[in-house]
Amino acid sequence: xxxxxxEKLLAAGTRLxxxxxxxxxxxxxxxxxxETNSSLISYYFGGKEGLYAAVLEKQFASVxxxxxxxxxxxxxxxxxxxxxxxxxxxxxxxxxxxxxFLYSEFANPTPAFEAIQKEVRKxxxxxxxTINEGITRGQFRADLxxxxxxxxxxxxxxxxxxxxxxxRYFLPAEGEHDxxxxxxxxxxxxxxxxxxxx
Numbered sequence: 001x002x003x004x005x006x007e008k009l010l011a012a013g014t015r016l017x018x019x020x021x022x023x024x025x026x027x028x029x030x031x032x033x034x035e036t037n038s039s040l041i042s043y044y045f046g047g048k049e050g051l052y053a054a055v056l057e058k059q060f061a062s063v064x065x066x067x068x069x070x071x072x073x074x075x076x077x078x079x080x081x082x083x084x085x086x087x088x089x090x091x092x093x094x095x096x097x098x099x100x101f102l103y104s105e106f107a108n109p110t111p112a113f114e115a116i117q118k119e120v121r122k123x124x125x126x127x128x129x130t131i132n133e134g135i136t137r138g139q140f141r142a143d144l145x146x147x148x149x150x151x152x153x154x155x156x157x158x159x160x161x162x163x164x165x166x167x168r169y170f171l172p173a174e175g176e177h178d179x180x181x182x183x184x185x186x187x188x189x190x191x192x193x194x195x196x197x198x
Contacts, residue, residue: 006044008034013055018097022052022110053112059098060119062091067126077134078194081153082186084127088157089182099161124150131193140193149193156185 012033016025027048031038045051066087070080092098105116127150134140140149160167160181171177 005034005036005040008036009041009044009051010055010058013051014059014097017052017055018100018104021104021108022048022112023108049111052110053115056101056112056115059095059101060116062095062098063088063119063123066091067122071126077130077137077139078190080130081127081190084130085153085157085182085186089178092161093178096161099158102158103162123154127153134193138195141195144193152192153189156189157182160185 009030012030013025016030016033025048027038027041030041030048030051041048041051045054066084070083070087073079073083075083102116102120105113128146131140131144131146131149135142135144135146160178167177
């Protein structure tokens, strides 16, 4: 089924903004890549900033759905961490540009940075609550700093995708190691945060 003009602009915007950054992409370039009239950017999105915001919203919708899905399942803290990690892997696989947008905004914030902060805060609060609950239930170590534990799992999950250009030197088969890495990283993480018998 052929994409309509709005979908073409979203697809072109996703690719170009991810590759070049918001500031380096022109209206003309967007319209040419989408094979549409440049006036449609204003018509559908109110301008380049609106298109960029729509692209980001679509990218981060997958992460929102992961958190919502995990919350609905009433899992234990350990199961919640496991389900979250699996959801992050799926989100990155389905939206390979999401990590570029995230770190581009950290390095060179745009007017959309506030929306990004809200998304990151949702993730942080979800994980922080999960870690706290695990400590309260006696499943996680009592001496654990929840904020540090959140940063640790976020780093383990996201750095794997940030390092994609370097990974080919020590993990030659691109994509084949994703699931195994997440499984191994999760075991390492949970072994570190879980309370073990004295």
